[in-house]
Amino acid sequence: MVLEETIADQGYLFNTGQSFESFGFLGCHVQADNKTAFNVWAPNARIVSVVGDFNDWRDSELTKVGTTGIWHGDFDGVNSGDLYKFAITGPDGKRNLKIDPYATQFEKKPGDAALVPAISKHKWHDGLWLGRRKRSNPDCRPLNIYEVHLGSWKRHVDDTYYTYSEMADELIPYVKKMGYSHIELMPIMEHLLDASWGYQQLGYFAATSRFGTLDDFLDFVDKCHLANIGVIVDWVPGHFIRNYDALYKYDGTPTFEYQDENRANNSRWGAWNFDLGKSQVHSFLISSAMYWLGKCHIDGLRVDAVSNMLYLDYDEGKEGQTNKLGDNRNLEGIEFLQLLNTVIHKKYPNALMIAEESSAYAGVTDPVEKNGLGFDYKWNLGWMHDTLEFFEMDPLYRSDHFNLLTFAFVYMNNEKFILPFSHDEVVHGKKSLMHKMPGDRYNQFANLRTMMTYLMTFPGKKLTFMGSEWGQFLEWRDWSQLEWVDLDDPMNQKMQQFTKKLNQIYHDQRSMWEQDYVIEGLNYTNTDDAKNSTMGFIRQGKSKRQFTIAAFNFVPVERKNYRIGVPFTGEYELLLNTEDESLGGTWTRLQTHFLADKTPYKGQPASFTVTLPAMGALLIKPIKSRG
Structure with a gap:
């Protein structure tokens, strides 16, 4: 049984923003005495109960532990795989069913109840990979990332998803054969809406059940490492899903989000913004990052929408908002990101922390001690947009717009950049990379080969989105698999062979990655x-x-x-x-x-x-x- 004094001690660290592995006590945990403990933070709730399969969805009340805001209960008769939620009565007397913020697995959509976790049977075999990672400096190593949306890389003939196990059997050998060093997964944290691609997250500690169990996901990561392929996962600490049974007004009051609804509301993405100045939110989010890097052996996190955390006026309708210094920076967001990277790099010094940051904010990859944000890398979105604009242009006019290519030479050493041709550039009417290229089909392939060579030789690490490697003509659709039928065409086959050869050259030529940032x-x-x-x-x-x-x-x-x-x-x-x-x-x-x-x-x-x-x-x- 978890002692109240232990919970009180943990609760103190959680409330002061110092509990960076809070998943160890919050959430649902099977105890040594075969009882199951439920712990949840709901500081302003009047009553908190757990309801689920094990009690026929009737209230089993939890007890509030001192002034921690944490509610605790131990129960018999709970089985792994049982569905559960928390029933929370807020200060206004209204009772709402809420998810467990620390759940490590949820039922399959459209439901969002958590599953009582089973004892993991997974045994890691990637010690050699982790040892090599610990000894290497990623700045001076090849980093060639294949960005993947698991729900649409491949599907079965009946349009059902591949499982994590099936992805391990097919995706890993393909990535290995093509010569990529890392797979970057678009968010695989649990989410309800397919069309959100995972960026409106529900579960910050749960790999989505769409593709299998947590152990299935861990097996996938393990097999990537055994094949000498790193795994990076997109992570969204700035905002969360809008659904009212999730984190929003968790205890009946703004709990994870800002008190000010204008600051809490993210109208651009239809989500709620985390209150990045709140110490408990620091504990929650940094624990999430630590969970993926530690428990799941993930090699890096690509932190989504950093600009939204850096500026008060980044969202629509928030123009003119300023801080106490009179400028538009979100000082709380900046401090959170600095704390995040400091904590992560202290525990996992070789984890890759990558910022998807779309402004010209200075010092994203500078050390925190020099007032930087402390990220390892930043996506160079300026280079990406300028390069694509140049290559989309009729060659007749390129000489007049050559600065689209040369301007990047001016600032290429300002940050440690990753050069991305990402999913965002091949969707919503923007056309695939292949379709962007001017001219007839032959010239489109010629342009694409030249552009990909330019990508691989320009200073900075590399990222390309799935399907670009063979020149898929249709833009990306998240609801169906890639157009693998393209590879029946000799031109697409040769483009795929070209990418494979280019990747091999990049890997073999130390000069193409050894001094990217000097x-x-x-x-x-x-x-x-x-x-x-x-x-x-x-x-x-x-x-x-x-x-x-x-x-x-x-x-x-x-x-x-x-x-x-x-x-x-x-x-x-x-x-x-x-x-x-x-x-x-x-x-x-x-x-x-x-x-x-x-x-x-x-x-x-x-x-x-x-x-x-x-x-x-x-x-x-x-x-x-x-x-």
């Missing part, structure tokens, strides 16, 4: 040729003899005798020609070797010439260099 990692050799819409630069590794040359032609006009400046004379070899016929292009004969002489060019002491393919790119590396 100025020495990129040498500008020809980045000012707007007139001809060509670009060249060198990705530099830590060894001066280790580098990759990237040359791009962004218009459908072949450039003969295109000169490339290099640091040394000697022999060079081709890594990739995007117009290779085997990869979907038209070149049947490739120049695979190049000899650099002492002709200086564009600030480099040596150079050689190539034929730069129309609407194409070349990647070249040194074999033997002199000088």
Whole structure:
């Protein structure tokens, strides 16, 4: 039986915002004496009961523990798998059924009752993976993320979901074969509305029951690690589902959300904002992050909608709101994010904390001790939007808008960036990456190959959304599986082979990831040729003899005798020609070797010439260099 003194001690830490593993005592827990304990925080409730299968949905009252605001009860006859909810009578005397905020599994939608947890039978086998992760610096490692929505990657013929186990059998080998380093799962925390994609969360400690049990999910993560694939999960600490039987007015009063309904209401996303200045909310949310990173062995969290937590006026209808200093920053939100990253990195120093932040807020990836937010990485949404706008443009006009590409060079070292071509850019009428590309079908593929090569060579870690790797034409639909039938078409097959080869090159060439976040990692050799819409630069590794040359032609006009400046004379070899016929292009004969002489060019002491393919790119590396 859980002692009241222990709950009081835990409650003190929870109420002061210092209980970062509060899932250990709040929620539902099977005790050693075969009793089952229920603990829930509802500080302003008049009466709290648990109702469920084990008591025929009749009230079994809990007892309030001192002044902690936590209610506790131990009961016999509770079985794993029983459904339950809390019945909470608020200060106004109204009784409402509420979810367990700490439930680790819910019944399948449309219901939202929690399940009494079973003793986990999962045994971890990923010690080697965790050991390697602990010893490595992700900044100096390849990070090539495959973003996945589990509900629509693949489905059965009858349109039912694949289970976590079936995903392990099919998704993991596919990701391994394609050469990605990590899978990023769009939110798999429990949610009711499919169309929310998981971003309106119900359960902050529960993997969705759509695809199986908690143990099934843990097995999936374990198998990813055994295949040397990391797992990142999208996480939403800024706002929660609007449903009244969830967290909203949990004890009959604003409990998890702001007291001020205007601040609590998130009209843009149809959700409620967490009160990020509340110490109990700190304990709740940081415990959620710790649960996924610790109990579930997740390798990183991509924190959604950080801008909404940074600004008071980010949402519609909140223009003009200011803080006590007179500006629009949400000081509470900033302090919460700093605390979150401090706590996470103290316990899990090699966990990846990734910010999806859409403004120019400075210091997102700076250390907290230097007044930064403390994230490891930030999505570079500016680079993404500018790059897509450039490639969607008719090549005839690209020379006049070359700054869309070159502007990113100005700020690329301001933060530690991830370059994302994410789900947000291939939905709601924005078209798929393939469909965005101008011209006929051949030219669309040529543009796509060139753009993906540009992504993989520009400084920063990488993320692409599922289906982009073979050039799916239809934009993403969350209600059906990807258009795998596309791969019956030789052009899509070759695009998939191209992506596989490009990923392999990225993995093998240390220069393409070893110095992503230092100025020495990129040498500008020809980045000012707007007139001809060509670009060249060198990705530099830590060894001066280790580098990759990237040359791009962004218009459908072949450039003969295109000169490339290099640091040394000697022999060079081709890594990739995007117009290779085997990869979907038209070149049947490739120049695979190049000899650099002492002709200086564009600030480099040596150079050689190539034929730069129309609407194409070349990647070249040194074999033997002199000088």
